[in-house]
Amino acid sequence: MAVKNIRSRTVALPATNVDTDQIIPARFLTSTSKAGFGKHLFADWRYDAAGNPKPDFVLNRPEAKGAAILVAGRNIGCGSSREHAPWALQDFGFQAVISTEFADIFRTNCLKNGLLPVVVDEKSHAWLLANPGVEVSIDVETTTLTLPDGTQVKFPLEGFARFCLLNGVDELGFLLSQSAAISAYEQSHR
């Protein structure tokens, strides 16, 4: 599915080094499908011991409802390689995550699922964290984040990932199309 433009209010989660164990705790990883992880997103921060939503956690506040852009602290998604983390974020309704730095595997996993990782400079990031709930727009074609006052913030996006997002290209299909080259490699490396 192509991802071209995202326009939404933001939700801010300023903590740095938020690991994928927080995004989706390991006890929920026993599912064999990709569906339904959203209800467990940030489970240990979102619910108390009795399973009731903690009213002060940002995702439980009324203003979080319908927001599709998460502004996260530096080094979001560190730790475990579990792809269940982007699955949970998407299932909850997020379409993009903004931070100053993404952990390597998490960033790759986000891109493979069309959850857009947006790396911005520290000044823009600080402003977004200080002004949660503003409406911003993200354009994949021009790799630009537009703030409410019209300020445009460019963000880096690897060329092939951008192409795949814009055109809904399936990377596995692309890899399968390289079959002749793979066979040649296998022949020469026996």
Next chain:
Amino acid sequence: MPKTMFEKVWNDHVVVPETADTPAVLFIDLHLTHEVTTPQAYTELRTRGIKLRRPDLTLATMDHSTPTRTEQVFGGVPIAVDSAAKQVQQLEINAREFGVELFNLQDSRRGIVHIIGPELGLTQPGKTIVCGDSHTSTHGAFGALAFGIGTTEVGHVLATQCLLQRRPKTFAINVVNDLPKGVTAKDLILAIIGKISVSGGTGYVLEFRGRAIEKMSMDERMTICNMSIEAGARAGMIAPDTTTFEYLAAAPRAPKGAEWDAAVARWSKLPTDAGATFDRSIDIDAGVLVPMVTYGTHPGMVAPIIGSVPTKGDAVFEKALKYMGLEPGEPIGNVPVNNVFVGSCTNGRLSDLRNAARVLRGHKLAVGVKMLVVPGSQSVKRAAEAEGLDKVFLDAGAEWRESGCSMCLGMNGDLVPAGHYSISTSNRNFEGRQGVGARTLLASPETAAASAIRGRVTDPREFNR
């Protein structure tokens, strides 16, 4: 032009070179798989009618959600966690349907995926190795390029034996001087993460170099490379040498005969050339280190065991200390210990169990302390039992279990109760990692064992004899 070890391995696996528009197509020599991060990938292949390209380069084991209680593994008692039982069954179905060799629950060769690859000799210098698990970096200890991937990429490798990759940068960690007596590989890697931070390695492949590394056994080198990911690195590597070759010579699936000689000749060319340059490098003085213990909620929040919790930090530091129930400036040696875990892909190998047993021998666990010892593989378990290590642990009052990831991440129900302090030889002290509300302190097997005896964080050098 002189090359780094990483460049040599990378160059040898490029099927299609990267361009401005497309990443490289990189060939993968070994795909290790387990029950948790593969089911959705097999579903994708099944839906699209795609076969597994190279079953001969794929191995499956079960480790993350599997029980460690003997009666649930061998005694016919059902797996306590219902969804885990389903996941194990699904792996059996997928392996059969796609023709993958699987070490099932009762297989004598089963174990944590990062313990059995090396044990079998499938992990070899110069290979590209991937697995849907971040601690795949472990295999870099052999001079392999090994890294964790997500489930979508697991599907890519199952279908094409290749990945789309942009070339990472290189980062030399030069370890100067020798480790003092009583200071371990675990202490060294914790000190390195403390120094470069949990994101200091992001975008890089680390190469650990220097005399202290060269003197290490393969088990110790694996502990070092295992935790590269905790510094955010794509992978960690150590140059293969005679220590590597001696380890592999005894492994069942390493090359034999003339193939062995050819392999050693090939592997001997892998170490970084003199004059090769790294994108970044730092020096770490091993000579000044002492045993290290984490006090916070990520592996970079680490302090010398003879030191104290730092006195100040940012909002995240304060939140971490609140979670851990610790005060700024509190001596690390004052922290109580309720629970001890020895095991995991970081420190679940035979030498780790020997080191814990050496400290524990003749002692009892402190009153109120629970200790779980979980071998990294069934093979490690058998070898430990042959030496009587199980008796040392049982005599002290610890539990001795079947192999698996167990309390490192608590997926299988091996959990630390909320609020309890757990000194653990594993790799992550994240909030809730070992159970909701569990307070994890990462340390070496020696430190874990010493702390078990005293019931508080204890410097294992007090038990040197």
